[in-house]
Amino acid sequence: MLSGGDMLIRSLQEEGVDVVFGYPGGAALHIYDAIFRQDKVKHILVRHEQSATHAADGYARASGKVGTVLVTSGPGATNAITGIATAYMDSIPMVVISGQVPAEKIGEDAFQETDMVGVSRPIVKHSFLVQNASEIPEIIKKAYHIASTGRPGPVVVDVPKNTVNPAETFPFEYPKKLKMRSYTPATKGHSGQIKKAVSMLMQAKRPMIYAGGGVVLGEASDLLTELSQKLNFPVTNTLMGLGAYPGNDKQFVGMLGMHGTFEANTAMHHSDLILAVGARFDDRVTNTTSKFCPNAKIIHIDIDPASISKTITADVPIVGAVDSVLKDMLELVKESKETPDETALADWWKQINEWRERHGIYTQPRYNTEGDKIMPQDVIKTLYEVTNGDAIVTSDVGQHQMFAAQYYLFKSPRQWINSGGLGTMGFGLPAAMGAAFAVRDKDVVCVTGEGSIQMCIQELSTLTQYGIPVKIVCLNNQALGMVKQWQDMVYDSRYSEIHYEDSLPDFTKLMEAYGHVGIDVHKKEELREKLEEGFAMKDRVVFMNVYVDPSEHVYPMLVAPEGSMRDMWLSKTERT
Amino acid sequence: MRRIISVLMENEPGALSRVVGLFSQRGYNIETLTVAPTEDETLSRLTVTTVGDDHKIEQITKNLNKLIDVVKLVDLSEGQHIERELMLIKVKASGAQRAEIKRCVDIFRAQVIDVTSTVYTIQVAGTSDKLDAFVQAVGDAAILEVVRSGVSGISRGEKVLSI
Numbered sequence: 001m002l003s004g005g006d007m008l009i010r011s012l013q014e015e016g017v018d019v020v021f022g023y024p025g026g027a028a029l030h031i032y033d034a035i036f037r038q039d040k041v042k043h044i045l046v047r048h049e050q051s052a053t054h055a056a057d058g059y060a061r062a063s064g065k066v067g068t069v070l071v072t073s074g075p076g077a078t079n080a081i082t083g084i085a086t087a088y089m090d091s092i093p094m095v096v097i098s099g100q101v102p103a104e105k106i107g108e109d110a111f112q113e114t115d116m117v118g119v120s121r122p123i124v125k126h127s128f129l130v131q132n133a134s135e136i137p138e139i140i141k142k143a144y145h146i147a148s149t150g151r152p153g154p155v156v157v158d159v160p161k162n163t164v165n166p167a168e169t170f171p172f173e174y175p176k177k178l179k180m181r182s183y184t185p186a187t188k189g190h191s192g193q194i195k196k197a198v199s200m201l202m203q204a205k206r207p208m209i210y211a212g213g214g215v216v217l218g219e220a221s222d223l224l225t226e227l228s229q230k231l232n233f234p235v236t237n238t239l240m241g242l243g244a245y246p247g248n249d250k251q252f253v254g255m256l257g258m259h260g261t262f263e264a265n266t267a268m269h270h271s272d273l274i275l276a277v278g279a280r281f282d283d284r285v286t287n288t289t290s291k292f293c294p295n296a297k298i299i300h301i302d303i304d305p306a307s308i309s310k311t312i313t314a315d316v317p318i319v320g321a322v323d324s325v326l327k328d329m330l331e332l333v334k335e336s337k338e339t340p341d342e343t344a345l346a347d348w349w350k351q352i353n354e355w356r357e358r359h360g361i362y363t364q365p366r367y368n369t370e371g372d373k374i375m376p377q378d379v380i381k382t383l384y385e386v387t388n389g390d391a392i393v394t395s396d397v398g399q400h401q402m403f404a405a406q407y408y409l410f411k412s413p414r415q416w417i418n419s420g421g422l423g424t425m426g427f428g429l430p431a432a433m434g435a436a437f438a439v440r441d442k443d444v445v446c447v448t449g450e451g452s453i454q455m456c457i458q459e460l461s462t463l464t465q466y467g468i469p470v471k472i473v474c475l476n477n478q479a480l481g482m483v484k485q486w487q488d489m490v491y492d493s494r495y496s497e498i499h500y501e502d503s504l505p506d507f508t509k510l511m512e513a514y515g516h517v518g519i520d521v522h523k524k525e526e527l528r529e530k531l532e533e534g535f536a537m538k539d540r541v542v543f544m545n546v547y548v549d550p551s552e553h554v555y556p557m558l559v560a561p562e563g564s565m566r567d568m569w570l571s572k573t574e575r576t
Numbered sequence: 577m578r579r580i581i582s583v584l585m586e587n588e589p590g591a592l593s594r595v596v597g598l599f600s601q602r603g604y605n606i607e608t609l610t611v612a613p614t615e616d617e618t619l620s621r622l623t624v625t626t627v628g629d630d631h632k633i634e635q636i637t638k639n640l641n642k643l644i645d646v647v648k649l650v651d652l653s654e655g656q657h658i659e660r661e662l663m664l665i666k667v668k669a670s671g672a673q674r675a676e677i678k679r680c681v682d683i684f685r686a687q688v689i690d691v692t693s694t695v696y697t698i699q700v701a702g703t704s705d706k707l708d709a710f711v712q713a714v715g716d717a718a719i720l721e722v723v724r725s726g727v728s729g730i731s732r733g734e735k736v737l738s739i
Contacts (some may be wrong), residue, residue, distance in 0.1 A: 117590060122601045126644040129590065146644060181739060182586060182647040306638035309631070 002172040004133030005034035005164035008097070011140035013040045014174040017068050019059065019437050020044070021052040025072025026112055028099030030164040035070075044437070044466060047458035049076050051430035053083020053096065054456065058431030060092050061417045062392055063438035064219065066148050067092070072099040074112030077158075078119060082424060084154045085123040089421025090240060091217055093152035095143045096120075100129070102162040116158045125153030133163040134170050141175050150185025151304040152217055186303055189320030189328060197275070197299045197316050198332040204273035205344035206351075207233045210256065213240030213420065214278015214302060216413040218322040221245070224277060227330045231340050234352055236264040238279050239405055240420040247409030248389070253352060254362065257285040258558050259402040262359035262568060262576075265556065267352055268293055269566035276300045278322045281312040282421075291564035301325045359556070359570055361406060366555065366571065373549035374524050376400065376475045379531075380407035383445065383473055386531045391443040391471075392417065392435050396428035396452030399481035400474075402554040404447040426455025432470040433459055443535060445471040450504055450545075451480045460514040463541050471534060472543045474507065477550040485553045489569075507545045516541040578607070579633050580652040580659060580729045582737055583622040583640060587613050591645040595622060598643065604628065604636050608661070608704075608726030619647065619739070625704075625727045647739055656732040662699070662725040663707045664689075667718045669696040677714065684710045695720065 002010060008031055012020070021044045024032045035043050046052045049071045056067030067087075071080050077098040087094045101110040117127045126146050128139045136159075143155040201207065209231075215224050221244045228235045228251055235245045236256040245252055254261030256268055268274070274296045279285070281300075286292045289311055300307075300314035301322055308317045318325055356363050367375055380403050383391075393408055394417040395401040401418055410416045417435055419427040432446040446453075453474055463470060475481075480498040487495055508518030517540050521530045527546065534542040559567040559575065569575045585591050592611055599606050604626060611622040626636060633651065640646050652659070669677050670693070677696055681688055684706065690697035700710050704727060711722065731737070 118593070121594060121597050127590070131589075180644075183644050304642070306635065306642055310635060 001169035003030070003034070003164065003166045003169050004136055005030040005166060006037075007133065007136045007170065007172050008140065008159065008164060009034045009038055009041060010172060011137045011174060012068065013038070015066075015140065015144045017041055017066075020068045020070050021046055021055040021059070021434065022070030023049050023052060023072065023076060025074075025076045025099060027073035027101055027161045028070065028076070030161060030166055031070065031097070031099060031159065033166065034164070043070070044462065046430070046462050048456065049079035050082050050426065051433075051456050051459050051462070053080045053087065053094070054424075054427050054430035055434035055437075056094050057083060057087045057092050057427075058394060058417055058434030059438045060087075060094055060434075061431070062414055062435035064414065065093075065438070066144055067094045067434065069094065069096040071096070072112065073101055073116070074114045076112075077114050077116040081120060081123070084120055084156070086419050086422045086424045086427060087154040088123040088125070090213060090419065091152050092154065093147040094154040095147050096154060096156045098156060098158050100158045100160040103131070103160040104162070106160065116156060120156045123154070124156050127156040127158065129158045130160060130163045133165070133168060136163065137172065137174050141178055142180065145178055145180075146183065186305070186319045187321050187324060189301065189318040189325035191328065193316055193318045194325060194328050195332060197318060198329055198336060199338070200273055200297060200299060200316065201231060201275065201333070202336065202338040202340055205341060206267075206271050206348045207231070207273045207275065208268055208271040208296075209233050209235045209275045209277065210238070210268065210279055211235060211241045211244050211277045212238040212279025214322050215241055215244035218278055218303065220278070220323040220326050221413040223323055223326040223330060227326055227333065230330065230333055232345055233275070233340075234267055234349070236260070236268065238282070238285060238420075239418065241279065242405060242416045243410035243413045246411050248411060253356075254360075255405055256565075257282070258560070259406065259554050259556065261361055261406070262556050262570065263352055263355040265558065265565045265568060266355050266576075269564055271296045274298050276314075277326065278302060280307045281310070283311070286312060287558045287560060287563050287565050287567070293565065367552065371549070372524060374521065374527055374546060376403045376477070376548040376552055377407055378524075379473065379475055379527065379546050379548060380404050380447070382528050382531055383447070384408050386528065386535050387443050387445065391415075391445045392439055394418065394428045394432040394435060394444070394446045396446070396448040396455075397423045397425045398449050398452060399477070399485065399552075399554050400447050400449045400452075402482075403475065406554075425452040428452060429456050429470075429472065430459050433463060433468055436468045436470050443471060445473055447473050447475070449481060450474055450476045450478070450507075460511070460516060460541070464515045467539070469537075469539050469541055472541070473531070474543065474545045475548050476545050477548050477552070478504070479550060482554070488553065507543055511541070511543045516543060518543045518545060521546040577629065578625060578627050578653070580657070580727055581624050581626065581637065581640070581649060582652050582729055583624070583649040584614070584647045584737060584739065585620050585622060585643075586645045586647065587618055587620040588645060591620065592622070594643050594645055595624070595640065598639055599624075599626075602635070602639060604632070608724075610726040610728055623726070623728050648737060650731070650737050652729045652731060655735065657729050658732060659703055659727050659729040660701055661704050661707055661727050662701050663710070664697065664699055664723045665711070665714070665719065666695060666697050666721040667714055668694065668720060670694045673718060677718065680710070680713050684713070686710065
């Protein structure tokens, strides 16, 4: 016989949860007592509930498992909202357990009462309000099933205090199977559609493979790589898809979209066939939808039917799990009597290579390499070399995020962890913390800016408590860089509220106060040496504060809002 | 174009708020909404009328289907169907007006269901168009109160929405 609280924790054990990120409080006290009386589920005490969700999110993205969060009612629950929304926008599997005031007090404006199910409703895949303690095992089973299957996403389980009362006990049995008549996520793709798609692939003259985060989430990178190489088609990845195809392979033309490469965006525009895999034609990719890839037929593979033909109409929609669909596709390609049009492909590659030579960021530096200031692009390139391109890289949001996406050529999926959809500043540090719990044998580095890092900087203390040696590389440009870039480009350099004047902390002293190491990097010639010094301290948290050229912009940049994908700024003065 | 979407969903707390929330969250329009449990108490049937082009309706049905509580749905306006709405309307009925109102009631095959010396309460059932026409026929000056149920609908013939 177990109490509701004990059943809740036992259920987490049954789900194989090894770590929970959370913060206790009144309505969650019974649950925390149940945590205390066991040792299978490790609890990580964060410093703010937003970080608990980002850490669970980073854990999920690095491991492929469901991240778990435990918070109390009221402010505990509302603080978790930004992290839940972040996970929702990027389809990250997460279960958030929130304490709630006792059922008989719900609706009475009780102390620390918030309608968590209501507040979180638009940003969850599903949510549960526990009515009776006896339902707890089944609800937890459903929560993990829903979070991790189909298009993944966060699930909230709101637990009124009376349902976890230690005085009431129940027989515990964890359900082995689930029956949910209203939830049957797609698996296999339609074979007729797949056949049609394959025959289109064989006819294509200027094909593009456009792969997104769905390939990472769907564990389909190997299949995508095999298919792409079998066909010899150019591959571009979205911001969320980086690593889904090896970034250092010759068929990779770089990221596409707002800050995508010249060759990726231009090739998309001139393509006659786009194979979209687990990508959702986001507005940061398509630019003006009416001008999007005017000559292209579109094959769209996605597990979520609502993502298909949402912004761009698909000619061949294929609803299904990307791994299953790509597997079927690959088999058909191998069996097919037809082969891709080699002559047309040779011309297409010639054209793409010419674009690479003309404006590509990987054929030569497209930024000032002569000055004495440290260029942010060089920081990422050096970081790549110092870490052998093997680190797990998390980022915050802004210019540093885009530089990291462009210049750290991710070799494998789950190596790049960033808030792509919601664009949440403050994500990077707690996400790195979560990733470090999932992956022990790799460097975990948070690429950040002096703006973003201050949004969840309190987690430096959590890193101390649990001895988590993440590295932090701060591209310090003394301003909110991406906002500044837009103010330069659109508002005649009227810098509205982007400077901290002289209020920035001395980050090195701050690190020391938390028991960590800070390294300031001012000079170009000391960049590599200082980063090597930082990464050599394997068991320490090291903050590498790199002062970069404050005037630098991220290029290429799509001309928005009226442009197509081939309309780009290539530098401050040059556009296509 | 006006569409009638009929939804079978789990009869559970919060299910309705998810459906309604979806419409406001994604900027879809709700014209009418009715919901009640079915003969199977674990299921509710919800009917919503909305306006949108084919693309919008496709997105609405896809997103409704994504809700975990939604078991099954059909866009009734895609095929032959019957729709009904119920209206209770309270009108002034005194003097010469009284006979005129009664004639209207007969023409529209409505029923007077409550009477005082100065007021008729009338029940009208039919398509939304018919209800609109009745309101217009009686005239604003006579109307004291109107309550409409929203549209319920069902497919013609042997087609059924069930699990």
